[in-house]
Amino acid sequence: MSADHLVSVLVRDEPRVLTRITSLFGRRAYNIRSLSVGRTEQPGVSRMTFVVTGDRNIVEQAMKQLEKLHDVLHVVDHGLHKYVDRELVLLKVAITPESRVEVRQIAEDFRARIVDVGRHALTFEVTGDEGKVTAFIEQMRPFGILETMRTGRVALTRGSNADLPGQVFHGGETEVLRPVLEAPEPSETQAGGMPGVS
Amino acid sequence: MTPPNGAQALWQTLAAHGVGTVFGYPGGAIMPVYDALTLFPDIRHILARHEQGAIHAAEGWAKATGDLGVCLATSGPGATNLVTGLADAMMDSVPLLAITGNVARHLMGTDAFQEADITGITLPITKHNYVVQEAGDLPRVVAEAIHIARSGRPGPVLVDIPKDVQLAAFAGEVHGPQAPPEAPAPDPHALEAAVALLKEARRPVLMVGGGAQGAAAEVTAFARAWRIPTITTLMGLGAFPASDGLWLGMPGMHGSVAANRAISEADVLIGIGLRFDDRVTGRVKDFASRASIIHIDLDAAEISKIVRAHVPVRADAGRAARLLTERAQPLSHPEWTATLAEWRTRGEHPAHWGAAQAVRQVVSRLGPGDILSTDVGQHQMLAAQLARFDRPRRWLTSGGLGTMGFGFPAAIGAALAEPGVTSMVIAGDGGFQMTAQELATLTKYGIRNVKICIVNNSYLGMVRQWQELFHERRYSEVYLGDSNPDFLKLADAYGISGWRADNADDLEGAIDAWLAHDGSALLEVVVPNEHGVFPMVPAGAALSEMIETEPQAVPGGRA
Numbered sequence: 215m216s217a218d219h220l221v222s223v224l225v226r227d228e229p230r231v232l233t234r235i236t237s238l239f240g241r242r243a244y245n246i247r248s249l250s251v252g253r254t255e256q257p258g259v260s261r262m263t264f265v266v267t268g269d270r271n272i273v274e275q276a277m278k279q280l281e282k283l284h285d286v287l288h289v290v291d292h293g294l295h296k297y298v299d300r301e302l303v304l305l306k307v308a309i310t311p312e313s314r315v316e317v318r319q320i321a322e323d324f325r326a327r328i329v330d331v332g333r334h335a336l337t338f339e340v341t342g343d344e345g346k347v348t349a350f351i352e353q354m355r356p357f358g359i360l361e362t363m364r365t366g367r368v369a370l371t372r373g374s375n376a377d378l379p380g381q382v383f384h385g386g387e388t389e390v391l392r393p394v395l396e397a398p399e400p401s402e403t404q405a406g407g408m409p410g411v412s
Numbered sequence: 413m414t415p416p417n418g419a420q421a422l423w424q425t426l427a428a429h430g431v432g433t434v435f436g437y438p439g440g441a442i443m444p445v446y447d448a449l450t451l452f453p454d455i456r457h458i459l460a461r462h463e464q465g466a467i468h469a470a471e472g473w474a475k476a477t478g479d480l481g482v483c484l485a486t487s488g489p490g491a492t493n494l495v496t497g498l499a500d501a502m503m504d505s506v507p508l509l510a511i512t513g514n515v516a517r518h519l520m521g522t523d524a525f526q527e528a529d530i531t532g533i534t535l536p537i538t539k540h541n542y543v544v545q546e547a548g549d550l551p552r553v554v555a556e557a558i559h560i561a562r563s564g565r566p567g568p569v570l571v572d573i574p575k576d577v578q579l580a581a582f583a584g585e586v587h588g589p590q591a592p593p594e595a596p597a598p599d600p601h602a603l604e605a606a607v608a609l610l611k612e613a614r615r616p617v618l619m620v621g622g623g624a625q626g627a628a629a630e631v632t633a634f635a636r637a638w639r640i641p642t643i644t645t646l647m648g649l650g651a652f653p654a655s656d657g658l659w660l661g662m663p664g665m666h667g668s669v670a671a672n673r674a675i676s677e678a679d680v681l682i683g684i685g686l687r688f689d690d691r692v693t694g695r696v697k698d699f700a701s702r703a704s705i706i707h708i709d710l711d712a713a714e715i716s717k718i719v720r721a722h723v724p725v726r727a728d729a730g731r732a733a734r735l736l737t738e739r740a741q742p743l744s745h746p747e748w749t750a751t752l753a754e755w756r757t758r759g760e761h762p763a764h765w766g767a768a769q770a771v772r773q774v775v776s777r778l779g780p781g782d783i784l785s786t787d788v789g790q791h792q793m794l795a796a797q798l799a800r801f802d803r804p805r806r807w808l809t810s811g812g813l814g815t816m817g818f819g820f821p822a823a824i825g826a827a828l829a830e831p832g833v834t835s836m837v838i839a840g841d842g843g844f845q846m847t848a849q850e851l852a853t854l855t856k857y858g859i860r861n862v863k864i865c866i867v868n869n870s871y872l873g874m875v876r877q878w879q880e881l882f883h884e885r886r887y888s889e890v891y892l893g894d895s896n897p898d899f900l901k902l903a904d905a906y907g908i909s910g911w912r913a914d915n916a917d918d919l920e921g922a923i924d925a926w927l928a929h930d931g932s933a934l935l936e937v938v939v940p941n942e943h944g945v946f947p948m949v950p951a952g953a954a955l956s957e958m959i960e961t962e963p964q965a966v967p968g969g970r971a
Contacts, residue, residue: 229543230531230532230535233532233535234535237535237536238536241536271716274716275713275716275717278712278713278717279713281712281713282711282713283540284539284540284560
């Protein structure tokens with residue numbers, strides 16, 4: 215049964231991390247329907263939210279492969295707990311003197327905000343779950359959509375059962391980004407100084 | 413005297429980790445590292461004749477010792493020549509550190525001379541990779557890379573160092589090695605479930621993979637304590653002794669009749685340190701279709717990736733085997749044992765002269781501690797079927813990637829790691845020519861314990877076999893016999909002695925002379941063109957659909 219699965223990943227905020235993760239998905243032919251990336255409240259940690267399409271086995275395998283990456287600190291399967299999710303869309307719709315009022319009325323129903331007003335177009339911002347965003351786009355379609363940009367879904371686990379980095383790793387900032395190796399022990403080679411130098 | 417720089421910090425860090433031998437090839441963007449090497453007389457650098465030779469030698473070192481292999485290359489073409497070896501090491505879980513030079517930081521991304529985005533290129537074929545941005549980071553990054561390469565499921569890690577970082581002043585401290593993290597303890601409930609299944613089993617089979625090479629003693633003790641008939645995969649050969657009465661051979665496409673039938677008939681199959689490669693499973697939906705499957709692996713992502721495990725056990729092979737041995741109840745399955753004994757006599761290669769006979773004669777001369785490397789193809793499968801390994805890490809082959817050109821340089825790496833044993837390589841006439849230039853490496857370093865055997869059938873034999881069986885004998889571009897070199901003259905040109913034989917009697921004498929020769933030597937065995945490797949499970953077929961013996965000989969030579 216192919217379906218959409220919502221997964222969040224906490225990653226080190228380092229170059230190539232996005233490539234590393236998307237290349238993993240690409241190579242194994244896991245289809246990403248949407249992807250949002252941003253910094254977290256914790257310096258050095260970014261958060262990605264994916265929507266992966268596939269059956270349960272594919273999603274499980276994708277998560278296990280993600281967990282193997284050195285840059286991945288934690289993987290959250292939103293299918294396991296209740297969550298809130300949101301998506302934002304910027305939508306530019308054509309207007310005419312006749313349609314202007316109707317368009318604005320629909321926008322009001324969706325609690326869309328007008329973020330730009332042109333002579334022949336209005337640009338709206340809508341935030342909501344995926345269904346609401348999709349419904350808004352469908353309502354606007356008959357008027358003539360000029361451009362849209364959707365952010366992709368973002369999600370957080372509900373309540374105190376949080377997946378914030380600090381709680382996931384039980385130790386806050388230092389623990390999350392603790393280097394793989396502890397501080398160096400002075401080694402024997404070093405005690406002798408730099409060969410040929412000292 | 414040169415002031416301390418990043419390049420020196422690199423060598424210091426390697427030395428602090430006990431790295432004593434590295435394989436490499438210099439070039440413009442790695443010159444500061446080679447310059448600093450002159451300050452470290454205790455580190456032995458082996459100059460290969462191609463970066464692919466260097467990395468396969470490092471793999472051979474790692475596979476034979478279980479320890480880290482290290483190789484060096486310059487930027488651009490040097491680095492891209494490592495790609496095959498990195499992919500090979502990734503597939504076969506080889507602990508490997510590859511160090512590449514790159515152009516100076518201000519040139520990176522400008523398409524500078526000999527620039528390639530090697531970290532980008534190797535993202536999917538390394539366990540992890542780095543570009544070092546500051547000389548001060550070098551010791552930490554290299555120590556971390558070694559740690560990642562060695563810990564958990566081992567693999568290759570690449571560290572790319574821009575030339576100006578190699579030259580930058582360095583005044584920091586180096587990192588020594590750290591103990592790898594303790595492997596996760598197996599879930600006691602999962603172990604309990606495994607024990608319960610084993611106790612009830614009537615037709616149990618144990619499958620041992622390459623992940624158990626470091627846990628051969630524990631796995632063997634487990635199999636013996638429970639008295640479970642045992643199969644070793646291509647990568648697992650030697651992780652359970654072939655001389656043990658419980659051993660059934662190798663499974664899969666060219667596996668033994670006994671192993672493949674045992675899998676098809678088993679009611680409980682316990683796999684340890686393996687990943688159910690498609691060459692092992694045949695058609696997956698029919699693989700072990702009567703069995704409850706217990707899968708023990710350190711890498712959680714391997715469990716239920718191909719074959720769904722009824723009892724998944726994420727654990728280190730040795731630790732899991734020890735715990736299962738503690739719970740041992742010797743099983744008694746007289747009917748199963750009798751059936752397996754009957755199957756064991758099936759699918760033998762005929763005794764007439766051919767590649768199988770040649771390989772049988774050659775591998776029978778391996779001593780218990782000797783190492784056998786192979787290239788890829790018919791000779792590899794024949795060697796896997798016919799050699800008998802009682803110890804782990806004596807069999808070096810490119811399993812997952814199937815890399816032609818692997819065997820010979822891998823044998824050089826193993827020979828340097830263990831100068832006291834014979835490091836034998838069996839290659840085909842095709843694969844040997846992919847890395848034949850490493851004959852120079854033997855000569856340069858006076859390596860005396862590499863014995864090269866080329867099984868020459870004038871074809872890319874395995875491809876030819878498939879064309880014979882599945883492409884109506886249209887032998888498209890697989891004939892090499894009209895342009896193969898005189899292998900003895902080729903060896904002679906590098907100062908290596910050689911012998912040749914084309915029949916069983918002459919072969920015995922040639923083997924004697926070849927092995928008795930004081931130094932590395934080459935043996936060319938000329939065999940008939942059109943012999944195949946059997947048993948064989950056709951690609952996409954089920955293990956139960958195997959062709960046990962060679963069909964009637966096909967007429968003609970080249971089509």
